[in-house]
Amino acid sequence: MxxxxxxxxxxxxxxxxxxxxxxxxxxxxxxxxxxxxxxxxxxxxxxxxxxxxxxxxxxxxxxDAGTELPPLLFDDEQAVALAVALQTAATTGAGIEEAAARALNTVRQVMPARLRHRIDALQVTAVERSAIRPDPQVDSSVLMALSAAVHAREVLRFDYTPASPPGVDDNGVQTPSRRVQPHHLVTRGGRWYLVAWDLDREDWRIFRADRIIPRTPAGPRFTPRELPGGEVAAFVAGRFRGSDGSGDWPCRGEVILDLPAAAVSRHTRDGIVEELGPNRCRLVLGSWSWPGLAAAIGGFDADIEVVGPAELRDAFARLARRYADAAADAPGTVRRT
Missing domain, CATH: 1.10.10.10 (Winged helix-like DNA-binding domain superfamily/Winged helix DNA-binding domain)
Structure with missing residues (x-):
């Protein structure tokens, strides 16, 4: 025994x-x-x-679940996974960096030597996306309140402040409380967002969590609506692209490039590339605007044949004029009249 x-x-x-x-x-x-x-x-x-x-x-x-946290038991894989998750907590924007560091130190102290060596060898560095405009931090209590409202399916009331004191807009005018049916709490690009049905505007909205100030008490329970497209990831991606939330780009065009399909496909994450010959391919690509789509396609160093639509051809013409004017304005260049 x-x-x-x-x-x-x-x-x-x-x-x-x-x-x-x-x-x-x-x-x-x-x-x-x-x-x-x-x-x-x-x-x-x-x-x-x-x-x-x-x-x-x-x-x-x-x-069972208790009122206090007793000592926990993890196998080797669980302990390593927990340590890695705590190291990457700084990239979530959830405002828990200090708590995560303390938790990692606590976990590390009780690890056997063989696991401590594995964790010490795996150092994860959180890189800030922008030194000029860093990702905003969200109070963990706000995230918990939003998550609780989503889970309980209760109407949420909150003040939404783009860049002003609570309840006041940029012109100093008192702003009304928002009333929404919260559906999903998501993270994208280091920021947290609440996907919800706005009861006053009768439309889907995506709110930045760092600008939400929850109010109490919560509203009545509700029956969740069906999200457009049925998938939250596609819905959020579509809204950020400027589309109706279906996940597709609002502008999509087709061109033929004098480049091998393999060379083009390496640089088109969302595009569809079809090989037409050894050095010729068809590219279907989307963007948030027609000039943006034309500029993206123009990044390929190759001759371009526009298949359609006409909006894309017009965008190429506008960019061509702008580029020609920019070249003509270069020092020492004589502008033609």
Missing amino acids: PKTSARLLSLLSLLQARRDWPGALLAERLDISPRTVRRDVDRLRELGYPIVAFKGPDGGYRL
């Missing part, structure tokens, strides 16, 4: 692996008697683990 300390760790590991454990099965897995299982369960309870017994034909035990 294993020593008591090792047996307790094995028992705790089993209890964390599944919800309900029949007592007889625990005794069989640990190669001990049911009476010893009962004694070991009592020892774990004394250490703070909320283990409850359930009755029934098999009778057994369940590791």
Whole structure:
């Protein structure tokens, strides 16, 4: 029979692996008697683990949620995953960097040497996206309030302040509280957003979480509406592209490039590339505007044949005039009249 300390760790590991454990099965897995299982369960309870017994034909035990956080048991893979997640917490914009660092230090102290070496060798550096305009931080209590409203399906009231004191717009005018049906809390590009149905505007809206000041109490419960397209990732991507939320670009065109398809496909994440010959391919690409699409296609150092639509051809013509004017204004260049 294993020593008591090792047996307790094995028992705790089993209890964390599944919800309900029949007592007889625990005794069989640990190669001990049911009476010893009962004694070991009592020892774990004394250490703070909320283990409850359930009755029934098999009778057994369940590791329940408690009011305090007892010592936790992780296997090697879980411990490493937790440490990596804590190291990358600084990139979430959730305002939990200091807490994550303290938690990582706590986890590291109780790790065996072999795991500490693995964690110390894996150093993750959070790179700020912009030194001029860094990603805004969101109070963790705001994220918890938004998440709770999404989970409870309760109408959320809040002040939304783009760059002003709470409840005041940029012109100093008092702003009304927003009333929304919150549906999803998402993160994109280092920022947190709330996807919700605006009850007053009767339309879908995406709100930056760092600009939300929740109000209490919450409103009534609601039945969730179906998100356009049915997928939150595509909806959010579409809205940021300027489309109706379907996930497609508002402007999409087709051209033929005098380049190999393999060379073009490496630089078109959302585009469709079709090989037409050894050094010729068809490209279907989207963008938020026609000039933006023409400029993106013009980045390929190759002759371009526009298949359509006419808006893309017109955008190329406008850019051509602008580029010609820019070249004519260069020092030492004589403008033609």
